Structure formats: C-alpha cells, structure tokens
Amino acid sequence: MALSKFLDTLDGGMMKFLKAYEPYKIREMMKEYFGDIDIGTEIVHISEALDRYSAKDIKSSVNIPDFNKSTVDGYALMSSDTRGASESMPVFLDVSGEVLMGTEAETEVVENTCVYVPTGGMLPKGADAVVMIEYTEKLDEETVAVNMAMHPGENIIYIGEDISVDDVIVKKGRKITAFDTGALSAIGVSEISVFKKPRTVIISSGDEIRRPEEDIKPGEVRDINSFVVGALIEKYGGEVIHKTIVDDDEGSLYNEVEKWIDRADIVIVSGGSSAGIKDVTAEVLDSFGKPGLFVHGAAVKPGKPTIMSCARDTALIGLPGHPGSSSIIFTIFGKELFKILLEKEDAIESFVEAELTYSLAGAPGKETYVMGTLENRDGKYLFNPLIKKSAAISQLSRSEGYVVIKSGTEGINKGNTVRVYTE
Numbered sequence: 395m396a397l398s399k400f401l402d403t404l405d406g407g408m409m410k411f412l413k414a415y416e417p418y419k420i421r422e423m424m425k426e427y428f429g430d431i432d433i434g435t436e437i438v439h440i441s442e443a444l445d446r447y448s449a450k451d452i453k454s455s456v457n458i459p460d461f462n463k464s465t466v467d468g469y470a471l472m473s474s475d476t477r478g479a480s481e482s483m484p485v486f487l488d489v490s491g492e493v494l495m496g497t498e499a500e501t502e503v504v505e506n507t508c509v510y511v512p513t514g515g516m517l518p519k520g521a522d523a524v525v526m527i528e529y530t531e532k533l534d535e536e537t538v539a540v541n542m543a544m545h546p547g548e549n550i551i552y553i554g555e556d557i558s559v560d561d562v563i564v565k566k567g568r569k570i571t572a573f574d575t576g577a578l579s580a581i582g583v584s585e586i587s588v589f590k591k592p593r594t595v596i597i598s599s600g601d602e603i604r605r606p607e608e609d610i611k612p613g614e615v616r617d618i619n620s621f622v623v624g625a626l627i628e629k630y631g632g633e634v635i636h637k638t639i640v641d642d643d644e645g646s647l648y649n650e651v652e653k654w655i656d657r658a659d660i661v662i663v664s665g666g667s668s669a670g671i672k673d674v675t676a677e678v679l680d681s682f683g684k685p686g687l688f689v690h691g692a693a694v695k696p697g698k699p700t701i702m703s704c705a706r707d708t709a710l711i712g713l714p715g716h717p718g719s720s721s722i723i724f725t726i727f728g729k730e731l732f733k734i735l736l737e738k739e740d741a742i743e744s745f746v747e748a749e750l751t752y753s754l755a756g757a758p759g760k761e762t763y764v765m766g767t768l769e770n771r772d773g774k775y776l777f778n779p780l781i782k783k784s785a786a787i788s789q790l791s792r793s794e795g796y797v798v799i800k801s802g803t804e805g806i807n808k809g810n811t812v813r814v815y816t817e
C-alpha cells in the first residue's frame with residue numbers, strides 16, 4: 395500500500411493524489427461536492443437567534459409604524475396655518491384636544507386648531523405636521539402661539555415608512571444581528587427557522603500527539619491543531635461534537651471516522667495528509683463511498699497537503715499536520731465550507747491597508763499567505779511580516795492579520811501598500 399501511494403505521487407498514478415489545485419478551483423469543487431449536504435434546520439426564539447444563520451427569507455406581514463406618528467412632543471397642526479410664522483410674528487392656534495400614548499387620536503385637526511401629541515403618539519386626522527413644544531408658547535388653556543413655519547410632513551413618520559408589508563427583513567443565509575432581533579420583534583415574529591450548527595468531529599492523527607494536560611516525552615508534542623480548528627469552527631457557526639487523538643495507522647483512523655461519519659456533517663482529520671509512509675489520511679477519507687476524494691493538494695503556501703472528500707452526506711477534510719499550515723488552510727477553506735453549508739450571504743471582507751516593512755517573495759505556482767503584526771504609526775498602518783517555517787504556532791498567536799501573495803507574482807516589495815486581512 396505504501397508502495398502504490400509512492401507510485402501515485404511519483405507518476406500521478408491515480409491523478410487525484412497530491413495534484414495541487416488552485417484555491418479558486420478548490421472553492422468551485424467544494425460548492426459542487428458539499429453544496430448538497432443537508433445540515434437541517436431548527437426553530438429558535440429570537441432571543442436565542444444572535445449569530446445563527448437564517449434558513450429562510452423572512453418577510454413582514456405588517457407596516458411599521460402601522461399608524462402615522464409624531465416623532466416629537468408638540469402640537470399637531472395644519473402646516474398651512476403656520477405660513478410666515480416666526481418669533482417676532484407668531485400665529486395663534488386653538489388647542490382642541492390631546493392625544494394620549496397608546497390610544498387612538500380622537501380629535502380631528504381643522505383650520506386654526508392644534509392638538510397636543512407626545513413623542514410616538516398617533517397623528518390626529520387633518521394634521522400634516524407637528525411643531526416641537528420649544529417653538530410654541532402656551533398663552534392659556536385654549537391657545538398657543540406658534541413661532542415657526544412648518545413644512546408638510548415635518549416631525550411625522552408615516553405608516554409603512556420604516557417597514558412595509560412584504561419587505562424582506564432578514565434574508566436566507568443572513569447571520570442574525572442584535573438589530574435583526576429587534577426588527578423581527580417589531581413585525582411580530584418571535585420564532586425563526588435557522589440552519590442547525592454543522593456538527594463537526596475533529597480527529598488529530600499522530601502517534602506523537604498528546605493532550606495539553608499531559609507531560610511529554612522526547613519526540614512527542616501537545617495537540618495544537620484541534621484547538622485552533624475547534625475555535626474556528628465555533629467562529630464560523632459550527633459545533634464541535636467530538637474531539638479525539640488517534641494513532642497514525644489506517645485501521646484506527648478508519649474506525650474513528652466510521653464511528654462518526656453518520657452522526658456528523660463534517661469530519662476533520664489533522665495530520666497524515668502528506669506523502670510519507672504513515673500518511674494514510676487520503677486513502678482513509680476516500681474509502682467511505684462515492685463521490686469520495688476530490689482534492690489532495692492545494693496550490694497554497696503553507697498547506698499543500700490539503701485533502702477533501704465527500705461521502706454519506708458528510709464533508710471529510712484532511713488538514714496538513716504542521717500547525718501553521720492547518721490553521722491557514724482552515725482559515726481559508728474552513729470559512730468557505732461553512733459558507734456553503736450555512737448558505738451564508740457574501741460577507742464584506744475585513745482588511746486594512748498597510749505599508750509593507752520587508753520585501754516578501756512569492757512561491758512559484760502557489761498562493762502564499764504571510765502572517766504579521768500591524769503597527770499604527772501616526773495614523774498609518776505598517777505591516778511587519780512574521781516569517782517562520784509553517785510549523786510555527788507562535789507566528790499565528792502573535793499575528794494580527796495576513797497578506798496574500800497571488801500565484802504567478804514574484805513577490806511584493808518593501809514600501810508597497812498591501813491589504814492585511816484581519817478576519
């Protein structure tokens with residue numbers, strides 16, 4: 395088996411092993427293979443809906459406001475009655491009534507009269523403006539002097555001006571915000587359908603991997619990848635239902651994936667993804683049925699030995715063992731995977747523009763990701779690249795963002811302005 399894999403990687407035998415695809419091609423294939431995975435939906439109360447992804451377009455069946463209302467404390471009047479009014483030449487109006495909050499306005503405004511309305515109170519019939527109380531003077535119980543000329547519509551919010559019947563308040567795939575929960579309550583929607591959090595299993599493979607609580611012997615290392623990947627899963631909207639460490643052998647890895655594949659939407663294996671004798675991840679992830687393995691290699695630096703397979707309505711992902719590589723790969727393709735499964739709206743990219751403080755070289759035929767720190771000097775950002783080998787977790791932990799050197803470019807010279815992605 396080791397020999398046949400060796401031949402595959404040497405002469406392209408089965409073609410799909412370690413053929414590095416460009417990231418755009420991988421994204422296209424992910425959509426094709428993972429687009430039909432059904433993660434299911436559930437109903438949640440709006441108070442539990444923050445950061446969940448809506449499974450439907452939610453339309454309003456009502457107008458907001460559903461009555462014309464005053465936006466100030468003042469007197470509702472006919473704007474035509476205030477023509478030319480000023481402090482030196484006020485107009486005098488009869489106060490014919492008062493609107494009480496939460497009740498229907500009963501008194502109609504006719505020429506030369508006005509009705510007191512509180513902020514949020516219903517606009518009486520006949521009125522087309524509300525003058526703020528500060529621009530009036532009460533002369534006696536029945537008369538006010540108005541010392542400002544009003545325009546029609548001033549200080550009024552009309553029926554449906556905020557939300558109209560049939561307006562889409564929340565689109566399918568939208569990440570519910572705090573403001574959305576208020577808008578939904580306003581239209582009388584207290585429960586909504588959201589996508590279930592994709593159920594994810596993380597398997598760290600490697601004879602040398604130990605838990606953070608364990609003491610380690612020479613040659614062993616503590617698990618890094620399952621923590622980075624687990625945290626990213628939560629950030630992208632998923633749920634980690636199981637995490638484990640398995641030895642680098644085909645049988646143990648197969649059994650662990652088999653145990654979880656029908657209970658999870660995503661199974662992630664970190665390590666054993668490359669071309670070494672003990673690197674069995676690709677074969678194992680290809681062995682659960684059709685359509686099977688479709689990526690074994692990404693034209694990305696770091697992170698070339700990336701694996702993707704699909705079987706039994708589950709996305710099977712193999713990440714490179716090097717912590718820096720697996721973190722970057724999961725930042726790029728994990729984000730894409732959750733976007734596909736949760737049918738997320740296109741997000742606005744989070745980046746800042748910064749001046750590069752060292753020249754960076756690209757890698758031939760690969761998209762290169764370089765982590766670094768940002769420094770604010772006199773209101774202008776500087777990007778200081780952290781250049782270490784792909785095993786280095788310290789660079790990720792210290793970094794505040796990354797720049798991307800496109801494939802086919804030689805690099806980026808010091809002093810150039812670069813986009814630093816911060817999410």
Ligand SMILES: Nc1nc2c(c(=O)[nH]1)N[C@H]1C(S)=C(S)[C@@H](COP(=O)(O)OP(=O)(O)OC[C@H]3O[C@@H](n4cnc5c(N)ncnc54)[C@H](O)[C@@H]3O)O[C@H]1N2
Nearest residue numbers: 598616617618619665666667668669673698714715716719
């Ligand atoms: N002959 C070749 N060798 C390698 C190639 C190649 O193309 N041909 N690619 C290199 C690249 S690039 C990477 S990245 C690594 C990836 O290898 P694997 O995915 O097979 O990873 P492992 O061998 O299992 O581990 C590599 C390294 O990372 C440490 N590791 C693994 N898992 C964890 C974890 N959960 N937490 C912390 N550290 C972990 C492991 O101890 C190793 O040191 O292959 C290159 N080789």
Ligand code: MOO
Nearest residue numbers: 696697698719784
């Ligand atoms: O791809 Mo490896 O992940 O470059 O170190």
